[in-house]
Amino acid sequence: MAKLEEAEDLNLTPIMNMVLVLIPLMLLNVVFMEITVIEVTMPQRSAGAAMNNGEPPKRLQLFISQQGFTIVEGVSSMPAKEGCPSGGPTICTIKETAEVETDRHNWLELYNTLLEIKQRPDWTDHDQIEIVADSSVNFGVLVKAMDIARYQLVPRAEQSTATKGKMMKSWPELNDALAPLVDATDADGNSAKMALGMFPVVVLGLPTVSN
Amino acid sequence: MAAPDNKKQEMQDALMKRLRAKRKAKRQQDEGKAALTLNSMMDMMTIILVFLLKSYGEETFVILPNTDVPISVAETIPDDMTVITVNKEGIFMIRERILDLEEGRVSGNFKKGGESGLIIEPLEAKLRQEVEKQKSIAMASGKTFEGDLTIIADQQTNYRLLVEVMQTAIGTEFKRFRFAVIKGGMQESGRYAAAPDYVIPN
Numbered sequence: 001m002a003k004l005e006e007a008e009d010l011n012l013t014p015i016m017n018m019v020l021v022l023i024p025l026m027l028l029n030v031v032f033m034e035i036t037v038i039e040v041t042m043p044q045r046s047a048g049a050a051m052n053n054g055e056p057p058k059r060l061q062l063f064i065s066q067q068g069f070t071i072v073e074g075v076s077s078m079p080a081k082e083g084c085p086s087g088g089p090t091i092c093t094i095k096e097t098a099e100v101e102t103d104r105h106n107w108l109e110l111y112n113t114l115l116e117i118k119q120r121p122d123w124t125d126h127d128q129i130e131i132v133a134d135s136s137v138n139f140g141v142l143v144k145a146m147d148i149a150r151y152q153l154v155p156r157a158e159q160s161t162a163t164k165g166k167m168m169k170s171w172p173e174l175n176d177a178l179a180p181l182v183d184a185t186d187a188d189g190n191s192a193k194m195a196l197g198m199f200p201v202v203v204l205g206l207p208t209v210s211n
Numbered sequence: 212m213a214a215p216d217n218k219k220q221e222m223q224d225a226l227m228k229r230l231r232a233k234r235k236a237k238r239q240q241d242e243g244k245a246a247l248t249l250n251s252m253m254d255m256m257t258i259i260l261v262f263l264l265k266s267y268g269e270e271t272f273v274i275l276p277n278t279d280v281p282i283s284v285a286e287t288i289p290d291d292m293t294v295i296t297v298n299k300e301g302i303f304m305i306r307e308r309i310l311d312l313e314e315g316r317v318s319g320n321f322k323k324g325g326e327s328g329l330i331i332e333p334l335e336a337k338l339r340q341e342v343e344k345q346k347s348i349a350m351a352s353g354k355t356f357e358g359d360l361t362i363i364a365d366q367q368t369n370y371r372l373l374v375e376v377m378q379t380a381i382g383t384e385f386k387r388f389r390f391a392v393i394k395g396g397m398q399e400s401g402r403y404a405a406a407p408d409y410v411i412p413n
Contacts, residue, residue: 012249019256026263033404035272037361037389038285042377064370094412102401103409135371139364140281142373143392144401147284153397171411175398179284195286206329207371 038146040202058126060117060199062110064133064145068092069110073117081109102140108174111148112167118152118198119164127197132205152198153177165198272391274363275303279403281366282395289391292359293341295334297368297376302334304341309334315369322375329378338383360385366403 061072068089071078077090084092091113094106117123129149133142152165155177162180179195186192272289274280278298296303301311310321310333322328342356349356360380364373377388398409 012253016249016253016256019253019260023256023259023263026260034394035274035280035289035391036283036285036394037287037289037391038283039287040388040390041386042374042381042388098410100402100406100409106412108412133370135369137370138366139368139370139373139390140366140401140403142370142401143281143283143366143390147397147400151284175396175411177397204374204377207374 038143038150038202040146040204042204059130060123060126060128061130061132061205062114062145062149063089064131064137064141065089066093066104066134066136068105069145071113071117078113081113100140101138102144105141105144107144107148108168108171110145111153111174114149114198115152115165115167127199128201128203129199130203130205133207135207146202150197150200150202151179152196154180163196165196272361272363273306274391275306277365278363279366279405280363280391280393281401281403282399283392284395284397284400285392286394287389289361289389290359292361292389293338293345293385294361294363294391295376295380296363297372298365299367302331302376304337307337309337312372315367316372317375329375330382331375331379334376334379335383338380338385342384356384358384358386359389360387361389361391363391366401366406 059072059074063070063072068084069091070089071091079090080086080088081091084090091106091109093104095104098104114129118126131142131145131149153168153174154162154166155173158166159178159180163182165180168174168177179197181193182196183191184194186194272294275296275298277300278296294305299312299315300308302309302317310317310331317331319326319328321332323330323332342358346356362373362376380388393404402409
């Protein structure tokens with residue numbers, strides 16, 4: 001007589017219990033935002049600017065205050081732009097009461113001014129910008145200033161074809177802009193498409209005390 | 212020879228009858244019990260678990276609570292290195308609190324030279340320990356100590372405090388700095404994820 005056997009089912013209950021506990025635990029801890037980094041340098045306090053064959057060193061400096069931006073080329077400050085009080089910063093704020101400090105500054109004017117400097121023949125090969133801020137300026141403003149200064153930008157549709165940055169005519173155009181991708185060599189010597197820099201090397205200076 | 216055939220037939224009938232009865236009994240026993248098929252759910256759970264374990268292992272550093280990291284268009288991927296967090300509450304190394312802040316500033320009692328000083332003493336002591344540790348690790352693995360430091364700062368951290376942290380680190384042989392940011396577009400750049408809605412200026 002044939003012996004009738006019944007197959008035993010695998011008992012998955014302990015595994016299911018473990019998985020059901022592990023998944024919520026890990027979902028709570030996992031960060032779905034992509035983290036990147038901005039590289040900066042800060043000189044030693046004792047280090048002064050080196051002289052260039054007796055000439056003052058070629059420096060581009062950006063001073064950030066609660067009143068706006070002052071741009072210094074070499075040793076001379078750029079005059080105040082149209083609409084800003086004379087004797088004040090080069091680019092004044094546009095919305096002093098904005099809740100988020102980053103929204104108070106005129107980033108459009110800053111971008112266009114820096115790009116205009118970059119496109120002059122004597123500044124084309126210059127990669128470094130020194131950023132100095134008032135003690136009270138917050139980190140968000142510093143990050144935005146670095147983003148504006150480090151990359152040349154073009155309208156989104158021209159990202160793959162453009163070879164240099166373009167002046168931005170409006171805020172929506174600036175907000176939607178991307179850095180053009182150009183052929184470059186990465187740190188390992190491989191050729192790759194990289195974002196076109198404006199002043200990609202950022203040096204931070206000691207804070208100023210005016211508020 | 213008909214009798215043995217009949218007997219064999221009867222035995223077969225009896226066996227079939229018993230089998231049918233057994234199957235019927237089993238069917239009646241199973242009625243009302245719904246067997247849940249967990250196979251597809253187990254497949255899904257396994258995939259999610261593997262994905263989460265992979266993401267968990269890839270995290271280079273942890274963003275502490277109360278730290279609104281600003282958004283930036285930067286694309287450089289972070290390396291594994293020493294991390295300092297500066298948020299609304301204090302200065303931290305990994306998860307260890309180094310000191311508390313008073314209204315976003317370091318008290319003069321904790322700085323060399325008082326209020327106007329740039330070197331934060333408790334942080335300096337901790338960084339010196341870290342440098343020794345990093346140098347030992349580098350030596351054991353045949354590498355050189357590079358002096359890389361990543362700073363995770365809250366969007367509201369003032370520039371003075373950032374410079375104090377960096378100047379303290381410079382004094383302890385750190386020389387290359389990286390600010391951790393959240394990758395985003397130019398419109399959100401410099402703001403933080405939970406900031407009020409952005410209004411395009413006229």
